[in-house]
Amino acid sequence: MEKFGKSQSVTRVEDLRFLTGHGGYVDDVAPEGALYAYVMRSPVAHATITTLDTQDAEQADGVRLVLTGDGMQAAGITASIWGVTIKNRDGSDAASPYRPVLATGKLRYVGEPVVMIVAETLDQARDAAELIELDYDELPAKMDLARGGAAVHDDVPDNLAFDWDMGDEAACQAAFDRAAKVVRMEVGDNRVIVNAMEPRGCYAEWDGTRLHVCFNGQGVWGPKTHFANVLKLEPENVRVTMPDVGGGFGMKSPAYPEYYACAHAAMLLGLPVRWMSDRTEAMLSDHHGRDLVSEAALAFDETNKIIGYRVDTRCNLGAYNSNFGQIIQTTLFSRVLMGTYDVQATYLRAEGYYTNTVYVDAYRGAGRPEAIYVLERMMDMAARELGVDPWELRRRNFIPVASFPYKAATGETYDVGDFSRVLNHADSFADRSGFAARKQASAAQGKLRGIGLCYYIESILGDPSEGAKVEFNEDGTVTIYVGTQSNGQGHETVYAKFLSDQTGIPFDLIQVVQGDSDRIAQGGGTGGSRSVTVQTNATLATVAKMVQAFTPYLAEKMGVDADQISFDDETFRAPGSNLTPTFVEAAAMARADGRTDLLTHEDRATLPARSFPNGAHVAEVEVDPETGKTDLVRYTVVDDFGNLINPMLAEGQVHGGIAQGAGQALLEQTVYDEDGQLLTATFMDYAMPRAADMPFFRFETEPVPSTANPMGMKGCGEAGTVGAMAATTNAVLDALWDSGVRHVDMPLTPSRVWGYLQDVSQTG
Structure with a gap:
C-alpha cells in the first residue's frame, strides 16, 4: 500500500464536532424564520377516501398553507414518484402503479402522507391537523405474500408486482x-x-427562479433529477444539498414524498419551509428492509460437491415501488447467489407482491445479505444432513484459487479470492479447537452453547465512475470536492488523508466538500459499499492531472526540461536543480505569477470492474433453556478487504454492520397486525441492539488485493451485515440442536427460542 496509501489507523477528524454537539445536521442548518411543516398520515392500512375537508385547518392560527394530493395534482404536480422497474421472466414489464406525493383516492398503508400543513410554528401545524376531517370506507388489508386478496392497486392483477x-x-x-x-x-x-x-x-427554499432542497440523504444528483421531474423544473433550476447526515444505510437514499411537498410549499409561499420527522413517524414512513421468504435447495454428488442450487423467493414490496425495491431481491440478490462456491447450475426465481404496508427498499447490503443468509443457512443444514463438518463442506466447495478470475453463473466475474486461506485464519483466530471446552463450561452453568459460521462474499454496487476536484485556495488551504456523501463513515478523514498521501499536502490543510449539486457537477452518491473505492480512484486520476499540469510550469522555474521532473508523492525534483517544491509551494508560486489555471484541477475515472470483499464470521452464543434468552458471547471476523487505507475505520464499519446483522437475528422484527396496523412503532415495542447485547468483536484481515482497481481495495461498508445474520442464526441452531430443535427463524427472541425448546420437549 505504500504507493496508494499508508494503511494507517488515523482517528476521524470529524468526530470532534459530532461528539461535542457541533454537527450541522439538517434540523440545525434550516434557515432562520423558516415555516414548519407537519404531515397528517393515514390511520388505516387500506381504505377509499370519501371526505377530506381541510377548510377549518386552513383558517387556524398561524397556518400559511394546507396541501392535499388533489390540490397538488390540480397545481400540475402529477408525476409518479420514481421507482426502478424490471422485466418479468416472460419479457413483459413489471408493475409500475402510480405513486402520488400525497394520497389521492385511496389510503394504502398506515403512515402514508395525506395532508401537509405549513404554519409559523410546529405546534400550530400540529393543532391544525386535528381540525382536518378525513372520512373513508375501510377495505380489507392485503398482508400475505401470495397471489390474490384485496387489490392494493386496481391496475395490478393479483397484487403481483413481478415474476422474475x-x-x-x-x-x-x-x-x-x-x-x-x-x-x-x-x-x-x-x-x-x-x-x-x-x-x-x-x-426547501425558492427565490422565484431556482429551488434549493436540503435533506439528509446519500447523494444529491439522483434526487436533483427527480425534483426537477416531479416539480416540472429545468434541472439547472434545482439545487440539492446535504449537510451532516446521522446514518443512512440505504434508507436515506431516495427523495421521499415529504421533500417534494415541502419544495412545492416553498414555491407557492416564496418562503423557506422545513420538516423533521419524529421517531414514531419515521418508523411508520421510512422505507423498511428485508421481508422475504425463500425456498432453497442444494444438490450434491457422491463426494459432497454441490452440483446445483435453486432458490424460489417471495418478497414484500409494501404498498408501492420504492426507489430500488424491485431490484433488491432480484438482480442484487443474484449478484452473490452462489456465494464463494464453484457451482454453475443455478436458478433463482423471485416473485414480488404489493401489500398494505410501508414500502421496502435497500437496507445495509441491499440483496446481498439476503442471498448470503439463505445460502449459508443452507450450507449448515446440508452439513448436518450429510454428516460432515460444516467448515470442511465449505472448503470442499470453494472456488479454487487457480480458477480466478471466475465467472459465476449469474454473470458476475470475481477477480481474485483465496477463501480457504481466509477460513483457515478464522479457524485459528476464533479458537475453534477450544470450543468444546467452552461448551462444557457453559453446560456446567446450565447454558446451551453453539457456534455458527458464515462465509460471505458481496458485490460492490453503484456507479463505477466518480469525479474529484482539487482547488488551491488563497489562504494556503486546499479543498477536495467529492461525489460521494458521508452518512457517518469518516469520509472527511479518509479522503483528506488519501489526498495528503498522494500529494504531500499537509492533512490539516485539506478540507473535504460534498453534497452540493451546485459546487460539484456530477457524482454517484453513497451506497453499495462503493464510496472509498470509486472516490480514491477518481482522486488518483485528479492527482495525475495535477502533476501533469504543474510539470511544464515548474520546469521553467527549475531550469530543466519537463521530462526530467519527477514527483515523489511529496515534492517535485529534477537532477541539477536545487528547487524541490511541494504542491502547496508550487500553487503559491503559480498564484503569484497569475497562473490561475494551475489552481483548480478535476478529473473523472471509472473502475474497470467491481471488487468482491469476502470473509468468515464466527459467532458463539449461550442460550438459557429456562427462559430462551440468547446471549452473543463471542464474535470473530476475518475479512478479505484487499488493501486498506485506514484499518481503524474499516474495523468500525465491520462493528456497525455486525450489530445490525446480529440485531436482526436476535432482536428486531417489524410486526403488523392483520389489519395492517404497525405494532412496533416505538422503541418500547421494537427491540434495537444495545451495547450490552454485543460482545467485544475480534477482527483481523487476510488481504487478497483486488485487481479491479489500482489500489487493490475492496469495499467494506456493508460486509459486517452480510456475514452476521447467518453466523448468528447458525450459532443459535447449533446451541439448540442437541435438544432436538431442527429449524429456527429470525428473530431469535427469548420467547421464540423458548417456544422452540418447548415444542421439541412436548413432541419428543
Missing part, C-alpha cells in the same frame, strides 16, 4: 435429477426498520 428469474432452469433441474443427495429448507428473512440515529428531515 435468472439462470438455466432446465440445467439446474438436470443437476437435481442426477444428485446423490438433495437438501431443502424454507428460510424466512424478517422485516426490519432501519432506525438511523438521525430521523429524516428537509427544508
